[in-house]
Amino acid sequence: MERKETEVLTRDEIAAEVSKRVSTNNLYKHILAVEAVMRRLARYFGEDEERWGAAGLLHDIDYEDTKHDPNIHSIKSGEIAAELGFDEEIVDAVRAHNEIHGFPRNTMMAKALYCADPLTGLIVASALISPKKKLSAIDTDFVLNRMGEKSFARGANREVIKACSELGLTVPEFVSLGLEAMKEISDDLGL
Numbered sequence: 001m002e003r004k005e006t007e008v009l010t011r012d013e014i015a016a017e018v019s020k021r022v023s024t025n026n027l028y029k030h031i032l033a034v035e036a037v038m039r040r041l042a043r044y045f046g047e048d049e050e051r052w053g054a055a056g057l058l059h060d061i062d063y064e065d066t067k068h069d070p071n072i073h074s075i076k077s078g079e080i081a082a083e084l085g086f087d088e089e090i091v092d093a094v095r096a097h098n099e100i101h102g103f104p105r106n107t108m109m110a111k112a113l114y115c116a117d118p119l120t121g122l123i124v125a126s127a128l129i130s131p132k133k134k135l136s137a138i139d140t141d142f143v144l145n146r147m148g149e150k151s152f153a154r155g156a157n158r159e160v161i162k163a164c165s166e167l168g169l170t171v172p173e174f175v176s177l178g179l180e181a182m183k184e185i186s187d188d189l190g191l
Contacts, residue, residue: 008085040181074098125153
């Protein structure tokens with residue numbers, strides 16, 4: 001992959017940095033799913049896919065170190081992103097994806113990362129309850145129906161997913177884009 005002038009690290013170099021810090025297979029798959037959704041949203045909005053993908057890859061790079069202290073999760077991810085040489089827009093998006101801190105989400109990238117994070121969990125959970133347990137077996141309506149079930153995938157915060165309205169997207173549009181992105185990497189996700 002050719003490095004663009006605006007990139008600090010290539011996608012593969014970022015993935016290697018994530019692999020150094022993330023040993024849990026499901027967490028790594030979640031990170032890949034968020035990256036895919038961020039890339040798809042970047043294409044949709046005409047933004048830089050590499051930069052948005054980088055934010056997706058970096059967002060939970062600290063999770064295994066901070067899972068027992070949510071008060072530092074994402075702050076540490078932002079610090080790691082800065083140490084790796086990423087600019088303020090990416091660092092701020094990574095820091096602001098954890099709502100516990102109340103950091104403002106002033107950019108499209110930050111708003112997208114915030115709502116993409118829980119969407120991936122909802123989509124994975126939806127696929128896992130389908131008879132085939134595959135992303136190819138579900139569609140937007142299936143995910144939207146599961147979203148309406150309060151006891152289903154409780155960790156996928158519906159209010160955060162609905163924040164896609166800050167991007168100018170309806171929930172069905174957002175779910176459709178996210179599902180499309182995740183289907184593109186279904187083999188990597190094992191779904």
